[in-house]
Amino acid sequence: MTNKLKYFVGNWKMFGDFGSFKIINKINQYISRNKKSKNIKIVLCVPNTLIHFFREKLKTRNILFGAQNCQHYHGYGPFTGSISTLMLKKVGANFVILGHSENRSEGETNKLIKKKIKSALSQKLNIIFCVGETLKQKRANKTFSVIRSQLKGSLENKMNLKKIIFAYEPVWSIGTNKIPKAKELQKIIRFIKKDFRQIFKINKLPLVLYGGSVNSKNISLLASIDEIDGFLIGSASQSSKKFIDIIKNYYK
Numbered sequence: 001m002t003n004k005l006k007y008f009v010g011n012w013k014m015f016g017d018f019g020s021f022k023i024i025n026k027i028n029q030y031i032s033r034n035k036k037s038k039n040i041k042i043v044l045c046v047p048n049t050l051i052h053f054f055r056e057k058l059k060t061r062n063i064l065f066g067a068q069n070c071q072h073y074h075g076y077g078p079f080t081g082s083i084s085t086l087m088l089k090k091v092g093a094n095f096v097i098l099g100h101s102e103n104r105s106e107g108e109t110n111k112l113i114k115k116k117i118k119s120a121l122s123q124k125l126n127i128i129f130c131v132g133e134t135l136k137q138k139r140a141n142k143t144f145s146v147i148r149s150q151l152k153g154s155l156e157n158k159m160n161l162k163k164i165i166f167a168y169e170p171v172w173s174i175g176t177n178k179i180p181k182a183k184e185l186q187k188i189i190r191f192i193k194k195d196f197r198q199i200f201k202i203n204k205l206p207l208v209l210y211g212g213s214v215n216s217k218n219i220s221l222l223a224s225i226d227e228i229d230g231f232l233i234g235s236a237s238q239s240s241k242k243f244i245d246i247i248k249n250y251y252k
């Protein structure tokens with residue numbers, strides 16, 4: 001099995017309260033004892049209401065915390081109900097997920113995501129940038145062109161692109177228990193890496209995670225695709241057992 005650094009990122013979505021620290025605690029105990037832990041990076045993107053509490057309560061830095069979205073304006077301002085990247089930074093977030101399809105479907109455009117990326121970079125947050133096609137776009141053979149326009153529409157050369165990790169999340173795979181076929185997935189992950197390098201004239205290939213219905217069963221198949229640098233895990237990250245089983249089975 002690989003010795004490359006792999007990311008296991010949880011996207012808790014709208015889930016959790018202070019009592020959910022027990023989930024964090026169990027994951028922390030598991031990772032502290034794991035011999036592979038130096039090759040594993042765990043990031044939990046929890047609701048903003050919990051970032052500071054979890055970070056303070058967790059005595060180690062085995063787990064990093066992130067947010068799931070942000071306001072595009074970086075400081076303080078007249079945006080009722082919004083949370084800026086400055087505020088996320090101050091509560092201890094290291095990461096922010098941007099471009100998630102659940103936000104795109106609420107009207108978030110590539111242009112708005114670009115502003116959010118700029119804002120996150122201004123606070124030196126790491127970004128998990130989600131890209132991926134809908135079922136309709138897949139059926140119309142538009143997967144590659146959709147991803148390319150998401151890359152081109154939200155990123156630019158003068159950004160600190162090293163802070164960006166991609167998450168390929170086909171929209172039809174989120175919460176559906178369906179994942180792409182291995183060959184197809186490998187091809188798309190390679191495409192994202194190479195296309196990004198080519199468009200932005202970067203030497204190093206970026207990291208690309210896979211997200212969409214990742215669970216302890218399909219992880220063995222996903223583990224066979226070496227190009228995948230980790231996983232963005234939604235509902236299965238809301239349970240310590242399911243999340244830990246994914247990591248265990250990945251390294252089996």
Ligand code: PGA
Nearest residue numbers: 174175212213233234235
């Ligand atoms: P899922 O969600 O693992 O529940 O499919 C993934 C995501 O939305 O990031």
